[in-house]
Amino acid sequence: MTEACWCCGQQYAERELVRLGSHPEVAVCGRCARFLVRRSRAQRDEYAPSAGARARAVLDRSRDVVIEHGWHRLPVVGPVLRWMGDRLP
Numbered sequence: 001m002t003e004a005c006w007c008c009g010q011q012y013a014e015r016e017l018v019r020l021g022s023h024p025e026v027a028v029c030g031r032c033a034r035f036l037v038r039r040s041r042a043q044r045d046e047y048a049p050s051a052g053a054r055a056r057a058v059l060d061r062s063r064d065v066v067i068e069h070g071w072h073r074l075p076v077v078g079p080v081l082r083w084m085g086d087r088l089p
Contacts, residue, residue, distance in 0.1 A: 007032035034086075059088055 002011040007028045017027040028036065042060060045053035063085060066072055072081045 003027055005029040005032055007035070063088075 002013055003017060004011055005017065005028050006026050008031070010029060012027075012029050017029060018033045020026040038060065041056060045056060066081055066085075072078050072085070074081075
């Protein structure tokens with residue numbers, strides 16, 4: 001049985017979804033869960049600036065540039081960029 005991610009709308013098997021504790025009807029996939037963690041961290045960093053926050057901001061801006069230019073879809077460079085994106089904070 002598959003169910004749609006509430007964030008991206010893609011279909012996933014139940015084992016690939018994360019459910020919210022207080023709202024078990026809400027399910028998001030792993031990629032969207034990581035995206036939401038990044039957004040939450042960016043909001044916290046705005047209120048408590050630090051060296052780590054500045055480094056994460058640089059990574060986030062770099063990620064935005066890569067996506068804006070579509071470099072993550074290139075046949076040779078794309079897999080490397082996606083691999084890095086999955087492992088960076």
